[in-house]
Amino acid sequence: MTTIGIIGAGNIGSQLARLAVRNGHQVVIANSRGPETLSDLVGELGDGARAATRDEAAAAGDIVVVTVPLGAIDTIPAEPLAGKVVIDTNNYYPQRDGQIAALDEGRTTTAQMLQDRLPGARVVKAFNHIGAADLTGHATPAGTPDRRALVVAGDDAEAKQVVTDLIDAFGFDVVDAGPLADSWRIERDTPGYGPRLTAEQLRDALAAATR
Secondary structure (H helix, E strand, O other): OOEEEOOOOOHHHHHHHHHHHHOOOOEEEEEEOOOHHHHHHHHHHHHEEEEEHHHHHHOOOOOEEOOHHHHHHOOOOOOOHHHOEEOOOOOHHHHHHOOOOHHHOOOOOHHHHHHHOOOOOEEEEEEEOOOOOHHHHHHOOOOOOOEEEEEEEEEOHHHHHHHHHHHHOOOOOOEEEHHHHHHHHHHHOOOOOOOOOOOOHHHHEEEEEEE
């Protein structure tokens, strides 16, 4: 049994918590407002979940999901995440996050920004190009015809495999998009961002992306 720490309890974080509990994992989930504000979600999730602070979720997770707005990544605790697989679900929305020149000019990616914030962690980009409701609504068993595929990107091959296995167990095929520097291929406004695609279609969408 794996413990999955989730920092961020919004639409994506809460849906990933549901998938994790559904698949037999323990969940430790945190938000910016404090554990007491998560009582309804934890009550829904049952004995497989508990609410915590961000530091506690980071320390408890064997795998930790960071699913907060881009402007909040500086609040993510670095020390307890050293050596851990950290899943980055974030996207850049200038209207929410403000203009970030390094992203506007293609000098970095959101995932590289998180990796810079967490130098000891093994960051993998995943779950950023699917609507929250589709995480539970589109999940199907391995081998299902036209099964939906999701992307992973990362610089650590072992970490990517850990996340690949998790995504497959959650109900999706997986396409490797390469290193974090190439994760822009699945960011906002690219062909693969949003639609339901099979693995073959998703590879084509990644190849068609322009920066």
